[in-house]
Amino acid sequence: MADEFILSIFRGDADGGQEVEYRVPRVEGMVVLDAVHHVQAHEAQDLAVRWNCKAAHCGSCSAEINGVPKLMCKTRLDEYEGQTVHIQPMKTFPIIKDLVTDVSWNYEVAKKIPAFHPTVAAPFRMQQWDVDRIQEFHHCIECFLCQDVCHVLRDHQEKSQYYGPRFMVKMAEFEMHPMDRADRIPQIKNEGGIGLCNVTKCCTSVCPQHIHITDNAIIPLKERVADRYYDPIRNFFRKLGGKGDESQPE
Amino acid sequence: MNIETMETHAFDVLVLGSGGAGLRAAVEAASEGGVSVAIVGKSLLGKAHTVMAEGGAAASIGNVDAPDSWQTHFYDTMKSGHYINNYRTVEVFAKEAPARVLELEQWGAVFDRTPEGRIMQRAFGGHSFRRLAHIGDRTGMELLRTLQYKAISMDIKVFQEVTITRLLMDGSRVAGAMGYYRADGHFILLKAKAIVLATGGWGKVYKVTSNSWESTGDGAAMAYRIGADLKDMEMVQFHPTGMVWPPGVAGLLVTEGVRGEGGLLYNSEKERFMKRYDPERQELSTRDVVARSIFKEVQAGRGTPHGGAWLDISHKKADFIKQKLPGMYEQILTLGDIDITKQPFEVAPTCHYQMGGVQAHAETCATTVPGLFAAGEVACGLHGANRLGGNSLADILVFGRRAGIAARDYATSLKKAPEIDDTQVEAEVARILEPFNRPDGENPYAIHQELQEAMSTHAAIVRSEDDLKVGLNKILSLKERAKRMGIKGGRVYNPGWHAVFDVENMLLLSELIVRGALERKESRGGHWRSDYPDELPEMGKWNFVHQYSEDGDRITRVPVPEMPPELAEICARPVAPGREKVAGSSQVPPRKE
Numbered sequence: 001m002a003d004e005f006i007l008s009i010f011r012g013d014a015d016g017g018q019e020v021e022y023r024v025p026r027v028e029g030m031v032v033l034d035a036v037h038h039v040q041a042h043e044a045q046d047l048a049v050r051w052n053c054k055a056a057h058c059g060s061c062s063a064e065i066n067g068v069p070k071l072m073c074k075t076r077l078d079e080y081e082g083q084t085v086h087i088q089p090m091k092t093f094p095i096i097k098d099l100v101t102d103v104s105w106n107y108e109v110a111k112k113i114p115a116f117h118p119t120v121a122a123p124f125r126m127q128q129w130d131v132d133r134i135q136e137f138h139h140c141i142e143c144f145l146c147q148d149v150c151h152v153l154r155d156h157q158e159k160s161q162y163y164g165p166r167f168m169v170k171m172a173e174f175e176m177h178p179m180d181r182a183d184r185i186p187q188i189k190n191e192g193g194i195g196l197c198n199v200t201k202c203c204t205s206v207c208p209q210h211i212h213i214t215d216n217a218i219i220p221l222k223e224r225v226a227d228r229y230y231d232p233i234r235n236f237f238r239k240l241g242g243k244g245d246e247s248q249p250e
Numbered sequence: 251m252n253i254e255t256m257e258t259h260a261f262d263v264l265v266l267g268s269g270g271a272g273l274r275a276a277v278e279a280a281s282e283g284g285v286s287v288a289i290v291g292k293s294l295l296g297k298a299h300t301v302m303a304e305g306g307a308a309a310s311i312g313n314v315d316a317p318d319s320w321q322t323h324f325y326d327t328m329k330s331g332h333y334i335n336n337y338r339t340v341e342v343f344a345k346e347a348p349a350r351v352l353e354l355e356q357w358g359a360v361f362d363r364t365p366e367g368r369i370m371q372r373a374f375g376g377h378s379f380r381r382l383a384h385i386g387d388r389t390g391m392e393l394l395r396t397l398q399y400k401a402i403s404m405d406i407k408v409f410q411e412v413t414i415t416r417l418l419m420d421g422s423r424v425a426g427a428m429g430y431y432r433a434d435g436h437f438i439l440l441k442a443k444a445i446v447l448a449t450g451g452w453g454k455v456y457k458v459t460s461n462s463w464e465s466t467g468d469g470a471a472m473a474y475r476i477g478a479d480l481k482d483m484e485m486v487q488f489h490p491t492g493m494v495w496p497p498g499v500a501g502l503l504v505t506e507g508v509r510g511e512g513g514l515l516y517n518s519e520k521e522r523f524m525k526r527y528d529p530e531r532q533e534l535s536t537r538d539v540v541a542r543s544i545f546k547e548v549q550a551g552r553g554t555p556h557g558g559a560w561l562d563i564s565h566k567k568a569d570f571i572k573q574k575l576p577g578m579y580e581q582i583l584t585l586g587d588i589d590i591t592k593q594p595f596e597v598a599p600t601c602h603y604q605m606g607g608v609q610a611h612a613e614t615c616a617t618t619v620p621g622l623f624a625a626g627e628v629a630c631g632l633h634g635a636n637r638l639g640g641n642s643l644a645d646i647l648v649f650g651r652r653a654g655i656a657a658r659d660y661a662t663s664l665k666k667a668p669e670i671d672d673t674q675v676e677a678e679v680a681r682i683l684e685p686f687n688r689p690d691g692e693n694p695y696a697i698h699q700e701l702q703e704a705m706s707t708h709a710a711i712v713r714s715e716d717d718l719k720v721g722l723n724k725i726l727s728l729k730e731r732a733k734r735m736g737i738k739g740g741r742v743y744n745p746g747w748h749a750v751f752d753v754e755n756m757l758l759l760s761e762l763i764v765r766g767a768l769e770r771k772e773s774r775g776g777h778w779r780s781d782y783p784d785e786l787p788e789m790g791k792w793n794f795v796h797q798y799s800e801d802g803d804r805i806t807r808v809p810v811p812e813m814p815p816e817l818a819e820i821c822a823r824p825v826a827p828g829r830e831k832v833a834g835s836s837q838v839p840p841r842k843e
Contacts, residue, residue: 013742027496027497027498028496028497028498029495029496029497029498029499029585029586029587030496030497030498031498031499031585034498040695040745040746041693041695041696041699042695045693045694045695045737045738045739045744045745045746045749046737046738046739046740046744046745046746046747047745048742048743048744048745049745050293050294051463052293052297052298052299052301052462052463052464053297053299053301053302053462054462054499054502055302055499055502055503055581056580056581056584057301057302057388057391057577058293058296058297058301058302058462059297060293060294060297074584074585076584076585096433096434096742096743097742097743098743100433100743102433103294104410107294107295107402107408107410110399110402111402111403113399114403115357115358115399115400115403116357116358116399118356121356122352122353122355122356123352123355123368123369124355124367125366125367125368126360126363126367127363127367128362128363130363130367131360131363134360135360135362135385135386138360138385138388138391138392138395139388139576140395141301141391142296142395170399173358174358177358177360
């Protein structure tokens with residue numbers, strides 16, 4: 001067991017940059033973020049890194065560690081025994097500096113999600129089994145790792161066409177709430193662009209909260225969209241009823 | 251000089267801090283329309299320290315234990331605060347907490363349910379009934395996320411990753427705030443008719459702390475510098491159960507919910523030592539008592555290998571633990587290599603919360619500076635000498651809302667917007683940029699580390715006159731060195747630069763903690779003096795108020811407000827209201843061992 005870890009951290013900004021190597025003394029149980037902080041305190045005061053809680057609750061310290069999107073606070077360095085640990089910023093968002101990216105696009109999308117819309121007043125009567133399903137979505141810490149890995153956003157840069165996995169989860173949270181009465185299906189299909197997701201489950205695989213993003217949020221929403229817009233039997237009756245307008249199918 | 255890159259905005263109500271209290275204040279201020287509202291956070295939206303609150307929000311809804319009432323919540327909160335709380339603050343709080351929690355459900359929060367389908371409530375230390383509305387062990391995150399999405403659905407301007415370095419004045423009243431964007435370093439001037447401070451605590455002054463980097467007390471320090479009164483600064487809460495091992499995670503919070511759900515504490519001799527320190531409440535005693543008991547066990551040589559106590563919940567079913575404490579299960583497994591469904595784990599006290607802070611009016615949250623309001627951890631009055639678990643999440647809801655209302659009313663009552671003269675702004679611009687002139691100056695990270703060492707050694711869970719004086723001298727010499735803090739690099743996202751202002755604020759507040767601790771020559775709640783080990787009735791009559799002066803901190807004793815007879819009668823009862831019928835049985839609900 002070596003008495004130090006070797007880190008190779010991206011240093012740079014929108015004009016470019018490169019990885020710089022740092023050596024950090026081993027402390028038992030240390031995580032990647034501890035090592036980055038050590039570098040900051042001793043070698044590079046201006047090393048930019050975003051973090052808050054260091055307990056995997058806030059979702060601030062997202063980065064790509066040896067190419068895999070992860071939270072730095074939850075990634076133990078001893079997983080990389082004997083290797084150089086490469087730390088890069090998230091690729092899907094514009095870089096600000098070093099490990100910090102401009103994630104403001106996510107907040108723009110967030111504003112487009114219509115608020116929770118109950119038609120009865122709290123306190124609600126709901127059983128635990130009514131809410132188990134949506135409570136899973138409430139585990140989201142908005143680290144945006146799912147947005148980072150989503151190839152629609154990452155490789156095809158379709159940010160104007162698809163809200164991304166995070167916001168499908170948010171949509172599902174309200175859509176499946178027993179008390180919500182808003183009709184969210186047209187938005188999920190149209191502006192939300194759920195059809196662009198082709199279910200590769202990359203988002204699920206990187207989620208530090210282990211939310212089954214694809215299986216429990218996106219696929220059920222796709223089914224609701226399909227029921228509404230593409231079910232031939234429903235369509236037939238809809239046409240009989242003279243309600244052919246796509247945005248107002250029912 | 252880059253003053254030409256300054257961005258200027260004007261709002262009726264400006265909220266500083268985008269945690270739970272700040273968001274609740276902004277939502278309320280904007281709720282009736284016609285008032286321009288902005289909220290400023292040092293981090294991204296939704297990342298504030300509120301996410302770290304785990305166990306629940308205390309409110310006497312009575313879904314699980316029907317006899318609960320505001321009177322019982324009042325009784326428990328005053329008792330836990332050792333009666334130096336502002337009684338009126340506590341009364342308002344206990345009465346309004348249920349409505350504030352239920353309102354969250356209306357906005358999309360999804361609490362765990364009882365078999366009848368109502369909001370589930372759990373037991374917690376010092377609460378006479380099962381009272382904490384919760385969502386597993388991530389209640390704070392649920393509150394913050396709910397308020398965050400509520401706020402962005404309204405007409406509220408949100409500024410993210412902006413550091414505020416100074417509050418600006420028009421004569422004796424507050425007139426705005428200034429600072430800079432962390433992303434690129436450009437200046438921002440925010441003019442405001444009313445300001446709500448919701449900037450949280452300053453737990454980062456200690457080495458072992460559950461607090462995130464943001465908890466550097468910016469709001470309290472800035473308010474003090476413009477003349478606001480700070481109170482009870484010596485009252486610091488050490489949470490009994492922080493992680494101990496491995497060192498990388500020392501201090502990380504282990505929710506009180508573990509004990510609330512049946513977890514038991516043992517020393518190295520496998521003894522349930524809490525039975526000795528508090529036979530009645532045992533593991534669910536108040537935090538000050540449990541933290542001190544763990545500390546005493548370690549001092550007596552009965553600590554765990556890394557200097558703590560064993561916390562064990564493995565007698566409960568694995569499925570139950572994973573459902574009620576999913577975050578803890580995962581956190582301790584990933585970071586500590588321990589499966590809590592199978593074995594006990596080590597815990598020790600960690601700095602968690604500041605009961606002291608900016609003195610705020612019980613009903614309006616008004617500080618002593620006109621136009622400035624304070625809510626949440628930055629404010630002082632509710633918790634007295636020791637905060638009950640779960641009272642903080644309810645605090646931010648009740649007083650966040652009240653501060654929002656009061657700030658809105660104040661802003662609309664002003665006939666003329668306050669004015670800010672340029673000299674204040676120019677002086678601050680120069681001050682903000684000064685560290686760049688000293689690329690080889692003192693390293694802010696090093697000063698911070700030394701401060702944490704000093705506070706942890708001399709002003710932590712146990713204190714004494716001699717120790718506190720040594721600590722004070724260390725802080726004062728660090729303050730001198732801090733005048734020469736310098737940084738390398740540019741203004742684009744430069745954490746070294748940001749740290750300079752955090753460190754200045756923490757040095758100031760550390761000094762006030764130590765001065766307050768020297769002044770309170772007794773032991774009460776979170777403040778434990780080895781040279782004055784007893785709680786003294788005479789000292790219980792006073793709060794200590796700190797005021798800024800040219801010659802340094804000025805401390806005055808002010809009398810603790812006296813309760814009216816109907817409230818005094820509640821506090822004087824031998825058992826908590828509602829528990830009379832079960833008097834003689836255990837204070838806490840029956841527990842399996």
